[in-house]
Amino acid sequence: MLKRFSISLEEELLAIFDEQMKARSYSNRSEAIRDLIRKTFVKEEWEADKQVMGVISLVYDHHQHKLQEKVTEVQHDYHHHIVSTTHVHMDHDNCLEVIVVKGKAREVQELSDHLTALRGVRDGNLAMSSTGKALH
Amino acid sequence: MLKRFSISLEEELLAIFDEQMKARSYSNRSEAIRDLIRKTFVKEEWEADKQVMGVISLVYDHHQHKLQEKVTEVQHDYHHHIVSTTHVHMDHDNCLEVIVVKGKAREVQELSDHLTALRGVRDGNLAMSSTGKALH
Amino acid sequence: MLKRFSISLEEELLAIFDEQMKARSYSNRSEAIRDLIRKTFVKEEWEADKQVMGVISLVYDHHQHKLQEKVTEVQHDYHHHIVSTTHVHMDHDNCLEVIVVKGKAREVQELSDHLTALRGVRDGNLAMSSTGKALH
Amino acid sequence: MLKRFSISLEEELLAIFDEQMKARSYSNRSEAIRDLIRKTFVKEEWEADKQVMGVISLVYDHHQHKLQEKVTEVQHDYHHHIVSTTHVHMDHDNCLEVIVVKGKAREVQELSDHLTALRGVRDGNLAMSSTGKALH
Numbered sequence: 397m398l399k400r401f402s403i404s405l406e407e408e409l410l411a412i413f414d415e416q417m418k419a420r421s422y423s424n425r426s427e428a429i430r431d432l433i434r435k436t437f438v439k440e441e442w443e444a445d446k447q448v449m450g451v452i453s454l455v456y457d458h459h460q461h462k463l464q465e466k467v468t469e470v471q472h473d474y475h476h477h478i479v480s481t482t483h484v485h486m487d488h489d490n491c492l493e494v495i496v497v498k499g500k501a502r503e504v505q506e507l508s509d510h511l512t513a514l515r516g517v518r519d520g521n522l523a524m525s526s527t528g529k530a531l532h
Numbered sequence: 533m534l535k536r537f538s539i540s541l542e543e544e545l546l547a548i549f550d551e552q553m554k555a556r557s558y559s560n561r562s563e564a565i566r567d568l569i570r571k572t573f574v575k576e577e578w579e580a581d582k583q584v585m586g587v588i589s590l591v592y593d594h595h596q597h598k599l600q601e602k603v604t605e606v607q608h609d610y611h612h613h614i615v616s617t618t619h620v621h622m623d624h625d626n627c628l629e630v631i632v633v634k635g636k637a638r639e640v641q642e643l644s645d646h647l648t649a650l651r652g653v654r655d656g657n658l659a660m661s662s663t664g665k666a667l668h
Numbered sequence: 669m670l671k672r673f674s675i676s677l678e679e680e681l682l683a684i685f686d687e688q689m690k691a692r693s694y695s696n697r698s699e700a701i702r703d704l705i706r707k708t709f710v711k712e713e714w715e716a717d718k719q720v721m722g723v724i725s726l727v728y729d730h731h732q733h734k735l736q737e738k739v740t741e742v743q744h745d746y747h748h749h750i751v752s753t754t755h756v757h758m759d760h761d762n763c764l765e766v767i768v769v770k771g772k773a774r775e776v777q778e779l780s781d782h783l784t785a786l787r788g789v790r791d792g793n794l795a796m797s798s799t800g801k802a803l804h
Numbered sequence: 805m806l807k808r809f810s811i812s813l814e815e816e817l818l819a820i821f822d823e824q825m826k827a828r829s830y831s832n833r834s835e836a837i838r839d840l841i842r843k844t845f846v847k848e849e850w851e852a853d854k855q856v857m858g859v860i861s862l863v864y865d866h867h868q869h870k871l872q873e874k875v876t877e878v879q880h881d882y883h884h885h886i887v888s889t890t891h892v893h894m895d896h897d898n899c900l901e902v903i904v905v906k907g908k909a910r911e912v913q914e915l916s917d918h919l920t921a922l923r924g925v926r927d928g929n930l931a932m933s934s935t936g937k938a939l940h
């Protein structure tokens with residue numbers, strides 16, 4: 397259910413906000429403010445080690461000896477945390493592997509650390525997202 | 533080709549580093565240092581609006597009227613930037629859509645803003661990765 | 669001049685927001701939303717290389733040979749950018765020097781890099797703030 | 805005491821690193837690597853709620869009714885955490901107040917939240933630094 401309430405902003409700050417809103421393609425102020433609030437909340441879910449969703453991205457050279465095997469092996473060790481894996485062949489050498497993960501924030505971070513630390517992984521990062529359950 | 537060189541660290545700082553290394557599952561110092569350097573570099577590629585890879589994650593409620601259509605539509609408008617899309621059904625309401633994108637950093641950011649701004653999208657974020665070409 | 673307008677939020681998201689607001693000591697919703705908007709704006713001023721204020725913090729060991737001299741020297745080279753310097757003696761070894769700087773974002777970043785790179789500086793960082801002129 | 809050890813980097817990655825090093829004014833590789841390690845460590849001290857140093861920067865309009873009084877009052881409530889305060893008059897309206905704080909990470913964060921939430925504060929942020937004790 398939507399709840400309506402009013403806020404007051406200094407004229408100049410409102411002008412800044414409207415400009416930001418437009419630059420980021422928001423169709424109205426409510427939607428832009430919703431996103432500012434949600435962003436803060438997702439950050440808090442992760443800090444409080446709540447049940448979260450995350451997306452691990454790995455860039456690696458598949459010529460690196462046994463790397464692909466190891467990437468797969470680590471994923472099997474954490475198979476309860478892994479939702480899906482997408483593999484993209486970027487060029488002759490480089491792969492991008494995108495792994496959707498869920499679980500407690502710290503466990504998911506640990507899995508991401510394991511994968512990123514493998515020799516031959518050129519970039520590894522973990523995007524913090526949310527199960528969306530607490531968000532509306 | 534690997535190049536070997538030596539660095540000197542204060543004893544106590546080295547102890548801290550070795551502990552970090554272990555906590556993050558690195559098998560040796562070289563690999564841990566490689567990652568610190570690469571991280572900084574990927575950040576620079578993005579700031580300099582270079583050719584990059586990115587991963588957009590969207591959490592949204594698929595019951596939201598016409599949202600799925602709009603998510604698809606925006607992706608078609610930017611189809612040159614989109615490498616792959618993975619869709620995960622998280623629960624009765626929520627979907628997670630993971631979109632692998634490539635292109636100039638700013639264009640990719642713009643696409644991510646467009647998707648995130650859609651009404652009903654509960655969380656949207658863009659993970660900065662790299663084509664890996666300049667990384668080794 | 670204050671402008672009043674209304675926004676609508678999903679009931680559950682509003683509850684989350686009110687909780688965040690309380691945890692961060694805000695006295696009302698308008699003030700909390702103002703701050704979310706301002707934060708985004710200050711970040712944009714820095715990215716667009718506008719006229720900004722910043723605060724450089726340096727932790728260093730004053731026993732390090734000639735370090736204090738060098739810290740002072742770099743500041744003189746950039747004296748047009750420096751507003752004030754506060755020096756705190758933290759313990760037997762460590763000093764904290766807090767330097768308020770102003771100027772174009774990139775120049776201020778460069779100054780901060782110079783100071784941070786000096787041997788013996790144990791921590792250096794640059795907090796991005798604003799001249800406040802565009803904020804209300 | 806300095807400890808010397810050698811690491812190996814791919815030739816291309818070493819070239820990237822040397823370029824970064826130069827751009828940020830580092831005089832040698834050891835110093836640049838020290839800073840990468842220290843940065844990670846300071847972040848960990850904060851996350852583990854250790855004893856830290858921080859620098860709060862506030863931009864505010866001193867015409868705002870009773871704001872200066874409130875800023876001072878909050879500081880008195882937390883006087884055990886406050887090391888020093890520097891006040892800069894930026895223009896006719898705006899002040900920058902830079903407050904050096906120490907204590908457990910969470911308490912320091914709480915103090916920063918209190919100050920930032922005051923009506924009339926246009927920008928408030930907390931830079932995470934370190935007591936330097938564990939860093940060398």
